[in-house]
Every structure is written in structure tokens, then in C-alpha cells.
Amino acid sequence: MSLDSRKKQILQAIIDDYIETAEPVASKGLVDRHDFHVSSATVRNEMADLENLGYLEQPHTSAGRIPSDKGYREYVDSMLRVDDISSKEAREISERITESFDELTGLLRKASSALAEKTGYISLALSPRLRKSYLTQLKMLMIEPGKVLVVVVLSAGVVKDKIARVPDFLSAEQLYAVSNAIESGLCGRSLEEITLVTVTSAVKGANLPDILLNQILFEAYTAIKQADNLELYMEGTNKMLSYPEFRDNDRARTLFDTLSRDRIIAGYINEVSETHNSPTYMIRIGQEIQVEGLQDCSFVTTTYNIGDKVAGNIGVIGPKRMDYSKVVSQISFVRSTINDQIRKIKDANGGDT
Amino acid sequence: MSLDSRKKQILQAIIDDYIETAEPVASKGLVDRHDFHVSSATVRNEMADLENLGYLEQPHTSAGRIPSDKGYREYVDSMLRVDDISSKEAREISERITESFDELTGLLRKASSALAEKTGYISLALSPRLRKSYLTQLKMLMIEPGKVLVVVVLSAGVVKDKIARVPDFLSAEQLYAVSNAIESGLCGRSLEEITLVTVTSAVKGANLPDILLNQILFEAYTAIKQADNLELYMEGTNKMLSYPEFRDNDRARTLFDTLSRDRIIAGYINEVSETHNSPTYMIRIGQEIQVEGLQDCSFVTTTYNIGDKVAGNIGVIGPKRMDYSKVVSQISFVRSTINDQIRKIKDANGGDT
DNA sequence: TTTAGCACTCGACAGACAAGAGTGCTAAAT
DNA sequence: ATTTAGCACTCTTGTCTGTCGAGTGCTAAA
Known part of the structure; x- marks a missing residue:
């Protein structure tokens, strides 16, 4: 089923030419530019074969041939010469x-x-897709009352952050406590493991009112999740x-x-x-x-x-x-x-x- | 020099039509679609006038007219009716x-x-252009030895950050000290005032080796500056x-x-x-x-x-x-x-x- | 198996022509 | 003085035609 070497050579030449000119490639021009040691008529026969095999297409009866998808596929699979760049x-x-x-x-x-x-x-x-990378740090920085910066550091060395809203009355110390709890609870967990549930269980026992806690947890969670956007x-x-x-x-x-x-x-x-x-x-x-x-x-x-x-x-x-x-x-x-x-x-x- | 009301009305109708169709507008179609109480011939005369005055153009002799830049300008300046959106x-x-x-x-x-x-x-x-906004906070967060997150908070409420390199042996405490010094030295200064010189003078007297200091200062400076990108x-x-x-x-x-x-x-x-x-x-x-x-x-x-x-x-x-x-x-x-x-x-x- | 030669196909292009849209001008009407 | 009807003129668009050339496929000879 594989092409004989002359067919290959001709297909390659056609695709090379077509890549350059974007014009259908004709038998005559082809033998002029490349020196196969055969005449255009022979090439024509080969081209007809290549078309029957599905490697070439003819836009209309009296035009040259252009490569089909299958032709390009053959080209990149078995005759692509990749040079180093200059x-x-x-x-x-x-x-x-x-x-x-x-x-x-x-x-x-x-x-x-x-x-x-x-x-x-x-x-x-x-x-990058970071679902498999794990959390190494999570910091929360109070910017002003009610507004914190959540910083997420991943094992991949990627750092992401997000501004989040928290209730105004949350103190810097409280924030620090919660964020430490979350961090130590989640460090080493991969992003795909981290769910709202995981986050919540990470801070069991922190003594803050639930409503407050939930909001912070949610913000931490979205900050972590958005790292994988x-x-x-x-x-x-x-x-x-x-x-x-x-x-x-x-x-x-x-x-x-x-x-x-x-x-x-x-x-x-x-x-x-x-x-x-x-x-x-x-x-x-x-x-x-x-x-x-x-x-x-x-x-x-x-x-x-x-x-x-x-x-x-x-x-x-x-x-x-x-x-x-x-x-x-x-x-x-x-x-x-x-x-x-x-x-x-x-x-x-x-x-x- | 200003157009009489009929000319205005005609110009407006032409532009309205042209906006809709993108086709040169002809006298006949114009009177068909809008009911001016004059004939197409009259409109034709007016259109010729408008062309002489520079408000209209004719792609070629026997086509309708299209608005010129000056025509559009007149349109938006003196006959634009802006409705509220639905x-x-x-x-x-x-x-x-x-x-x-x-x-x-x-x-x-x-x-x-x-x-x-x-x-x-x-x-x-x-x-936003933030050159006039001033610095309210500058925090540096040690992510791992040699790598810190510089967080810049501006009066406009905008928060920007940047990862920066520092020498590996810089300790978290030293970093904290420097960043506090920079922050208190620059708080309240607008971005346009802040130069490498200002930054440097902000930390006079911090006891760190100069080379180390310079590198941190430079990172702080670029972090601040890039907030205005x-x-x-x-x-x-x-x-x-x-x-x-x-x-x-x-x-x-x-x-x-x-x-x-x-x-x-x-x-x-x-x-x-x-x-x-x-x-x-x-x-x-x-x-x-x-x-x-x-x-x-x-x-x-x-x-x-x-x-x-x-x-x-x-x-x-x-x-x-x-x-x-x-x-x-x-x-x-x-x-x-x-x-x-x-x-x-x-x-x-x-x-x- | 290759090739020269030739008939055939088809697109591209140019020219001719008709149709249609639109104008500008003139002369009459208001 | 302004408006309008009418008409000649201009220019574009579409269609049709014929010609040219490029390219193929086929056949018959090498």
C-alpha cells in the first residue's frame, strides 16, 4: 500500500511547489523545476495514479493538481525533513x-x-494545566478592612492571586489564623483534590463564627481553583x-x-x-x-x-x-x-x- | 455657513439610509422612503448643493451620494439623537x-x-492610568528562598503584584524590614513622583549590605512602575x-x-x-x-x-x-x-x- | 515502460451589448 | 423665485460571445 519511491518523490515535489506558490501544480512545470529524468507525460501518469490513490486533487479538469489532506499527511509523516533553524x-x-x-x-x-x-x-x-500540581503556600494579606489579597503558590512554581471580599470586622489576626489553618490543612494536596469540602475540613476547630469562616473559605477555594484557569x-x-x-x-x-x-x-x-x-x-x-x-x-x-x-x-x-x-x-x-x-x-x- | 433646515433634514436622511444600507443614496429612493413634500428633482438640487459644500461625495457620476467625513461630522454634532437603551x-x-x-x-x-x-x-x-494615584501599601512576601512576591496597593484601590528574585540568603526578617522601610518611605507618594532615587532615599539607614539592598529596591521600583502599564x-x-x-x-x-x-x-x-x-x-x-x-x-x-x-x-x-x-x-x-x-x-x- | 503527439476540456480574459440606475440641465408650472 | 417634469447623458452591472492558453488523458510508437 505504500508508495513506490518515484511516486513519493513526485508527491513531495508537488507539495513543495504548492506550498510555495499556492497554485495547482502541472506536470510540465514540475519536470522543469525538478530534474526527474522522465518526461512530463510520465509524470502525468504518475499524477493520475496519485489522484486515484487519494493523495492529490484536481480543482477542475484542465488544471494542475493540489495535495489532498491525505497527501499532506503522507508528506509530514514520511518525507518531512526538519532542519535546525539558523x-x-x-x-x-x-x-x-x-x-x-x-x-x-x-x-x-x-x-x-x-x-x-x-x-x-x-x-x-x-x-499550564495545574490540576496535578499541589499547593505549597496560601497566604492572605489584609489590604484594607473588608478586602484581602489571597496568594496561592503551587508546586509548579506558579503564583496566582485574587482580591477577595471579607466582612469589614474581620481583624488581621483572625485572617492570619484562618489562612494559616487553611494552608497547613491543604499543603501538599493537588488542585484536583481540593474541593469546597476539603477546604472546609482543613479548618476544623478554628474558633470563628461559621458564617465568617464560610465566606473566607469560599474565597480561598475560588482563588485556588482559578489558578487552573x-x-x-x-x-x-x-x-x-x-x-x-x-x-x-x-x-x-x-x-x-x-x-x-x-x-x-x-x-x-x-x-x-x-x-x-x-x-x-x-x-x-x-x-x-x-x-x-x-x-x-x-x-x-x-x-x-x-x-x-x-x-x-x-x-x-x-x-x-x-x-x-x-x-x-x-x-x-x-x-x-x-x-x-x-x-x-x-x-x-x-x-x- | 450653517445649513438651512431642509438641507439638514436631507443630509440626515441620507446618512440614516447610508448607515443602514451601505449603498450610495439616490434622490428617488430618498423621497420614496422619507416623506419630504418635494419631488426628487428638488432633492437632487439640494444634494448637488450639499456636495459642493463638502458634506456629500459621489463615487462616480451616475451613482447616488455617500456622506463625506464632514457630513458625518455635521451629523454627529448637530443631529444625533441619542435614545436610552432598552x-x-x-x-x-x-x-x-x-x-x-x-x-x-x-x-x-x-x-x-x-x-x-x-x-x-x-x-x-x-x-487605568495610575500615574497620579499614590502608593498606600507595599508588601513583600517570601515565597521561597530567593523568590518574593511584591504586592503594590494603590490609592485607586488597584492591587498589582510581581514575582521578584532576591539573593537566596536573604531572610524573611530582613525582607520584612526592608519592605516596611520602603513602604513607610513611599506611602502617599504618587507613582509619577516615585523614581529609583526616591525609592533609595526611602530606606536610608536600613542596615543591610548595599548590594542586597539595591537589588530589592530595584525590584520594588519595577513592581511599582509596572502598576502603570x-x-x-x-x-x-x-x-x-x-x-x-x-x-x-x-x-x-x-x-x-x-x-x-x-x-x-x-x-x-x-x-x-x-x-x-x-x-x-x-x-x-x-x-x-x-x-x-x-x-x-x-x-x-x-x-x-x-x-x-x-x-x-x-x-x-x-x-x-x-x-x-x-x-x-x-x-x-x-x-x-x-x-x-x-x-x-x-x-x-x-x-x- | 517511457515518451511524443494530439485532441479535448476548462478557466480566464476581453469585448460587445443591453438594461438600469441616477444625475444634471432645461423649460415649464406654481 | 422656487419647484417640478422630462429628457439626454453617464456610468455600472450583468450577460453573452469568442479566443487563448494551460493542462490533461489517451494513443501509438519507441
Whole structure:
């Protein structure tokens, strides 16, 4: 069932050309540009075969061929040559990313923007999933009567906070007592274990009126829970309008409408990255993408780690004829730069995800 | 120089029609739809006059007329009728916005998204400018050796924080001492007064080695300064593709390219809102907008307050033929909802901007 | 198995033409 | 003096036509 080597070679050449020009590729032009040692007629026969096998499509009878989803799939699976990126580009990317010292959010933002700029496509960065990471600190800081800052520190080295309301008459000492109780009761518990019940049982025996306690507990709980909120950073959408496949207004509209629903995109990436566990990169092409409205696109995604656990994703959305080889090498580089940088942020302070 | 009442009436009718249809308005259709008690020929003469005066333009000889920038300007200045929004819409908007309890960022995000959805155009929300607000608290919380959370609380009720690096051997007690010293030295100073020098002089006499001190001071300084970072929330850009003026790919591209440069947009709004001090709303039309690439658009912006001072802006970008009356009423409502909500967040705890 | 050659298909493009919308102008009516 | 009916003129839009060229598929020869 696998293609013979000449068919492979021709398919590869067609896809290479199509990626570059976005025009249907014709037999004559193909032999002109690449030197197969056969004539255009032979290539034509091969192309007819490739079409019958489902690797190519013909927009209309007398046009050249364009790759089908299956064609691209074959291309990325068995003939993708991934080079290292140039050292100049590597330097530029890593300069941009390492600008952000301490903060994960900033890091992801920078990475996303570097990726968008360097690839020329849409970049994505998804904040880490922290359900498996555990609580290491929980502090509450009285800002003014009735208003406290709840600070949540997780094993992943991530710090989140939230302003919360409490009754005015709660004193700083009372707050301190409760927050210590919660902290010691929950330290070491993973986010997914923590429920309102767990939180409540953590402070058994604190001597505060229940109503007061409940409110604080609830605030602590929401602060902890919101640490796991999925956030999506997206950049470079504007670039898509210059690709011929999205010149057409209707196409562009469905694309942008879909992209504006970022909960859906985030959810999809999340889901895909959980089922598919390749360590390096992952490619989804056209119809393979289970998101209504992205069937003219391809996804390239990869993961980044916190500690030794997979934590979140970065990715690129582009037209199906994106330059896979370039994108894969760039995204791989960004991935490893992010990982390095996260390691630096965490320092050598141990604690895995 | 001012228009006689019939000309005004005609201009208004033309703009109303054009806002609805996006098609050049012809004399015949105009008298059909509105009952002026004159014939189309008379209207034609008036339209010719209006064109000579610069209020209308003609795409080509035998087409109807479309409003010029000057026409729109006249329209919004002297014949805009702003109704209150329906109570149903008011309820929907305020429900969405008041969802976010305590946090300004969330509030602005929600407001922006409600605005985008209800207007059908692009919504903007700009984080508050806090240069005039003063520091009320500065806390440093040791998260782990070498890593502290710097929390900055401003008079405006805004809380910002930042993770900072310090040398590993700094003890919690030392940190506490320094942060107290900085806090008491800077409390009551406005952000614009605070410089690295001010910060340094705030801790004269603390007995810590200089190198150590300098690093902490620098972190405190950057944490304070970044509280004033301008952030722009933008939503609804995808909707623009469905308006006929941006069907054309080139137009759409310049628009999206411009919108992707959000520092520029933010800066412009900021600048305009400082020069122009109307209390309610502000409209900029087409060529009046000093941002390359937005000349096919109009801006409607307004301000929101923290305490009794103007703090930031919200706004809408749409095609020049946007429904000004609807947008103005909606944005005004959002403005007052935001103001109410900010008042609630600040509570009755005094302290002006 | 490859290739040259040729007939055939189809889209892209330009030109011609008709239809329709809208204007500007003029001359008559109010 | 203002309004209006009427008409010629302009310009866009859509349709239809024919031509050109690119590209294929097939056949027959190498």
C-alpha cells in the first residue's frame, strides 16, 4: 500500500511547489523545476495514479493538481525533513523569550509573539494545566478592612492571586489564623483534590463564627481553583488575510469567527494533547481537525514542561500548505527555549508538577 | 455657513439610509422612503448643493451620494439623537459586567466583551492610568528562598503584584524590614513622583549590605512602575469582515494589520483622551483619526473614573457609517455601569485617585 | 515502460451589448 | 423665485460571445 519511491518523490515535489506558490501544480512545470529524468507525460501518469490513490486533487479538469489532506499527511509523516533553524534566528527568538524573567504569563506571551512573527502564521500559547500540581503556600494579606489579597503558590512554581471580599470586622489576626489553618490543612494536596469540602475540613476547630469562616473559605477555594484557569494567547491572526486561501471574504470570515471563540480552540488543543502523547510535535491537517471552521487550516502543536511533567501547549495555525518543515523546527526551538526558561524560573528549588 | 433646515433634514436622511444600507443614496429612493413634500428633482438640487459644500461625495457620476467625513461630522454634532437603551439590553449588559466582583482587569474584559457583542463593532478597553494615584501599601512576601512576591496597593484601590528574585540568603526578617522601610518611605507618594532615587532615599539607614539592598529596591521600583502599564483589551475584530466596507481583502488587511499594533492604538486613545476633555463621549471620524490605517473607521470613546478622577477609556471602532446613535447610548451605559462597579469595588473606603 | 503527439476540456480574459440606475440641465408650472 | 417634469447623458452591472492558453488523458510508437 505504500508508495513506490518515484511516486513519493513526485508527491513531495508537488507539495513543495504548492506550498510555495499556492497554485495547482502541472506536470510540465514540475519536470522543469525538478530534474526527474522522465518526461512530463510520465509524470502525468504518475499524477493520475496519485489522484486515484487519494493523495492529490484536481480543482477542475484542465488544471494542475493540489495535495489532498491525505497527501499532506503522507508528506509530514514520511518525507518531512526538519532542519535546525539558523543560528541567527535561534538567537533572535531566544533573546525575545528570555527577556521575561520571572513570570510565566509574560513568558508565554513573548513566546507566542515570537512564534507568530517568525512563522508568519497564527501562534498559540496555552497556560499550564495545574490540576496535578499541589499547593505549597496560601497566604492572605489584609489590604484594607473588608478586602484581602489571597496568594496561592503551587508546586509548579506558579503564583496566582485574587482580591477577595471579607466582612469589614474581620481583624488581621483572625485572617492570619484562618489562612494559616487553611494552608497547613491543604499543603501538599493537588488542585484536583481540593474541593469546597476539603477546604472546609482543613479548618476544623478554628474558633470563628461559621458564617465568617464560610465566606473566607469560599474565597480561598475560588482563588485556588482559578489558578487552573485555562488561558489562551493568540497572535498573528492578521497575517492570514494575505494568504491566497483566505483572500476570499467568506473563508476569512469563517476563520476569524472560529478563532474568536478561544475557549473552543483552547479546549481542543487541551483535549488533543491529552489523547495524543507524542513527546515532540503534533500535526493535524484539514479535516482531521475537529473544530468547525478550521478545515482549511493545519495545526502544529507541541508541549512545554514544568518540572518533568507536561504542563501546557504552544502551537501554530496556518493554511494547510504551511511550510511544515520550517514551522516544526521553529516550534521545537521555542519549546526548548520555554522549557529552559521555566527551569530557570523554578531555579533548583525542586518540587515537580 | 450653517445649513438651512431642509438641507439638514436631507443630509440626515441620507446618512440614516447610508448607515443602514451601505449603498450610495439616490434622490428617488430618498423621497420614496422619507416623506419630504418635494419631488426628487428638488432633492437632487439640494444634494448637488450639499456636495459642493463638502458634506456629500459621489463615487462616480451616475451613482447616488455617500456622506463625506464632514457630513458625518455635521451629523454627529448637530443631529444625533441619542435614545436610552432598552431596559432589556440594559439588563443584559449590566448582568455581564457586574459578574466580575473584585478585579478591575476582569471588569474591563467583561465590559469590552459586552460592548463588542452588543454593538457589533470592535470594542476597546484601556486599563487605568495610575500615574497620579499614590502608593498606600507595599508588601513583600517570601515565597521561597530567593523568590518574593511584591504586592503594590494603590490609592485607586488597584492591587498589582510581581514575582521578584532576591539573593537566596536573604531572610524573611530582613525582607520584612526592608519592605516596611520602603513602604513607610513611599506611602502617599504618587507613582509619577516615585523614581529609583526616591525609592533609595526611602530606606536610608536600613542596615543591610548595599548590594542586597539595591537589588530589592530595584525590584520594588519595577513592581511599582509596572502598576502603570497600559493594557488594551480588544474584542470583536472578526465582525468587521462582514461589513461591506471591509469585504475587500486589501481594506481588511490594512485594518487588521493596524489593529494588531495595539500599543499604537492604546497610545492614541490615551493621547486623545488627554487633549480632548469632554465629560461624556468623544467621536473621531475617518481622516480625523491620526492613526495610519484607520481612515475608513470611526472611533467612539469615553472615559471611566476611579474615585472622582478620569482613569481610563473604553471605546468602539467601527466603519464610518456606524450606528452612532446606538453606539453612543450603549457606550454611555457601559461607562456608567463600569463606574458604579468600580465604586463598589472601592467600597466606601475613601481615597481618591 | 517511457515518451511524443494530439485532441479535448476548462478557466480566464476581453469585448460587445443591453438594461438600469441616477444625475444634471432645461423649460415649464406654481 | 422656487419647484417640478422630462429628457439626454453617464456610468455600472450583468450577460453573452469568442479566443487563448494551460493542462490533461489517451494513443501509438519507441
